[in-house]
Amino acid sequence: TQLLEQSPQFLSIQEGENLTVYCNSSSVFSSLQWYRQEPGEGPVLLVTVVTGGEVKKLKRLTFQFGDARKDSSLHITAAQPGDTGLYLCAGFPFSGGYNKLIFGAGTRLAVHP
Amino acid sequence: DSGVTQTPKHLITATGQRVTLRCSPRSGDLSVYWYQQSLDQGLQFLIQYYNGEERAKGNILERFSAQQFPDLHSELNLSSLELGDSALYFCASSVSVLNSYNEQFFGPGTRLTVL
Numbered sequence: 001t002q003l004l005e006q007s008p009q010f011l012s013i014q015e016g017e018n019l020t021v022y023c024n025s026s027s028v029f030s031s032l033q034w035y036r037q038e039p040g041e042g043p044v045l046l047v048t049v050v051t052g053g054e055v056k057k058l059k060r061l062t063f064q065f066g067d068a069r070k071d072s073s074l075h076i077t078a079a080q081p082g083d084t085g086l087y088l089c090a091g092f093p094f095s096g097g098y099n100k101l102i103f104g105a106g107t108r109l110a111v112h113p
Numbered sequence: 114d115s116g117v118t119q120t121p122k123h124l125i126t127a128t129g130q131r132v133t134l135r136c137s138p139r140s141g142d143l144s145v146y147w148y149q150q151s152l153d154q155g156l157q158f159l160i161q162y163y164n165g166e167e168r169a170k171g172n173i174l175e176r177f178s179a180q181q182f183p184d185l186h187s188e189l190n191l192s193s194l195e196l197g198d199s200a201l202y203f204c205a206s207s208v209s210v211l212n213s214y215n216e217q218f219f220g221p222g223t224r225l226t227v228l
Contacts, residue, residue, distance in 0.1 A: 042219030042222050045217070045219075097169070098212060099168055100158050103155055
């Protein structure tokens with residue numbers, strides 16, 4: 001059973017479209033992180049959200065942490081081909097300390113010109 | 114470039130063999146983490162070292178072991194290799210383990226293929 005459920009699993013869109021990726025759990029997390037991974041490379045940290053209800057923006061990317069700290073979303077505005085990649089959410093379960101980062105299965109995004 | 118280096122980039126070996134994967138953390142980072150990424154399991158935490166000491170264990174097989182040396186580089190040893198051990202192995206490093214901003218920076222990975 002995946003502690004962090006990501007949806008959708010795959011997303012194929014045209015350049016310029018908006019999209020939202022979801023990361024959900026029945027457990028509370030101390031923090032959630034979003035990574036982007038390209039084929040053959042390691043995940044690259046995009047953002048960390050810590051406070052329930054927190055919203056962070058990174059250019060065209062908007063990240064939100066749920067009020068109850070059980071879910072998060074990533075919204076991309078006007079997607080570009082350079083946004084293509086595997087988006088992973090990861091977090092530290094509230095009772096688990098800050099060692100074991102739990103990852104979701106990822107959302108594979110393809111943005112076509 | 115995250116500042117975390119891993120060698121080798123690719124490794125092809127046979128079942129039953131033993132291999133060693135190497136990781137150098139970012140300058141100043143005391144924590145090193147090892148992860149396994151396979152198609153069916155996703156990214157799974159294996160083990161963490163902090164300043165030379167083991168701090169946390171995930172779903173690491175008994176055939177696997179790791180250590181962190183005084184210069185803070187780390188090695189992951191995989192023995193009695195099986196076909197199912199074929200995967201990407203990532204090392205990550207971080208400065209602190211004491212708060213929720215324990216942001217980890219990943220290396221480029223080692224792709225292990227067991228034939």
